[in-house]
Amino acid sequence: QLSxxxxxxxxxxxxxxxxDKDTSEEKQSPSSAERLSDGIKEVRQCCDDLQHxxxxxxxxxxxxxxxxxxxxxxxxxxxxxxxxxxxAVTLGFFLGRLxxx
Numbered sequence: 403q404l405s406x407x408x409x410x411x412x413x414x415x416x417x418x419x420x421x422d423k424d425t426s427e428e429k430q431s432p433s434s435a436e437r438l439s440d441g442i443k444e445v446r447q448c449c450d451d452l453q454h455x456x457x458x459x460x461x462x463x464x465x466x467x468x469x470x471x472x473x474x475x476x477x478x479x480x481x482x483x484x485x486x487x488x489x490a491v492t493l494g495f496f497l498g499r500l501x502x503x
Contacts, residue, residue, distance in 0.1 A: 432440075479486040
């Protein structure tokens with residue numbers, strides 16, 4: 403149980419000083435340097451993964467021709483006719499507003 407002085411402060415005899423800490427707690431928790439090192443490793447791994455994905459996407463984009471793009475567009479329009487009409491109307495509206503001025 404904690405006891406307090408008249409000022410509302412904890413009495414000195416109940417306070418723990420840094421030398422009173424249990425050393426087993428310090429052994430169980432990793433140090434700041436270890437946590438920072440682990441964090442840096444995670445960030446480095448994420449960056450490497452992102453770089454590999456970006457490289458693969460860029461390679462795929464370089465290999466895709468305009469004909470492939472048109473073929474994919476035709477397939478999309480056949481699968482999703484209403485969505486395609488909505489996109490075409492919206493695009494036409496905004497292009498018309500842009501070029502009218």
